[in-house]
Amino acid sequence: MFDVAIIGLGAAGYTAAVYTARYKLSTLIVGEDEGGMGVTAAEVGNWPGEIDIKGPDLMDNFKKHATSFENVTHKQARVESLKQKDGGFSITYQNGETDDAKTLIIATGSNKRHLGAPDEEKFSGKGVTYCATCDAFFYKGKDVAVLGGGDSAVEGAAIAAQVANKVYLIHRRNEFRAEPFWVDEVKKKDNVEYVLERNVTEILGDERVTGVKLDKEFNGSDTINVDGVFIEIGSIPSTALAEQLGCEIDERKHLKVGADMATSVPGVFAAGDVSSGSNYFAQFATAAGEGSIAGNSVFTFLQAEGSN
């Protein structure tokens, strides 16, 4: 039985593993997507100590650090279920295999929110994508739409504008919630057109996307012709596994945690985008901070239990 199982291979999970490893706890870190949401960041300019680093490179550094310890077991597998067992927890994978741990750190991150427009799912992968920074490269010389007004959308529009012919940044309000850094980056691009106070009501196309339909006319038409639609309208915390254990969810659908990152279930801690910590500010720095606190809390929890 591991002292701790960390579920999630993102910034929060890897940081937690560095801490639990240094506390000499036998640590399992497991998840499906190596690097989590971090690998989707094209340029990271706010990770202290690195003026500019690509998300995949940063996450590779996190993984290398966490797996440099002999007492860390790293697994890439889909966790199907979590259960209480013998005063600890049992983890069941998609292939039916299991692992047991005395404590858990849930660092399962979040999934991109879908728009809910007609034909959105039909065109998923055929012009509709949920990661502008990952997929913009495939739209070289084409016209694309980016939906949303947060960091993901505005950063996505800036990156897409480097390769696309034209980028329509479609946002439901007339101001952006994104970091001013990215708003300024977009302003520098002369191939980005702002389509503000508009919602996309339909994705248009036949075999592939050919455009979007708006709720209000823009430049005399309620449709915009594009080859790609990047939907960047936020994320939904991935709480399903923790909910199997009965962990409490807050009003914003995140796992409710205290300052020690403890959930409502003794022995279960949470960190990163899935948690209600750090004022819901989803950053590499906050994920790492929460991961370190969760690692420390597991250590003190096991000490209090007298089991390490």
Ligand code: NAP
């Ligand atoms: P977000 O901050 O939640 O922003 C979502 C955007 O989508 C908002 O502008 C919102 O509009 C809009 N929206 C939400 N639901 C919508 C709907 N049904 N129809 C149309 N528009 C809708 O999400 P995010 O940009 O993905 O960022 C998530 C977190 O990751 C944030 O904490 C962010 O700081 C972080 N992040 C950081 C970086 C970075 O540091 N480089 C990069 C990406 C993401 P309103 O503004 O009107 O609410």
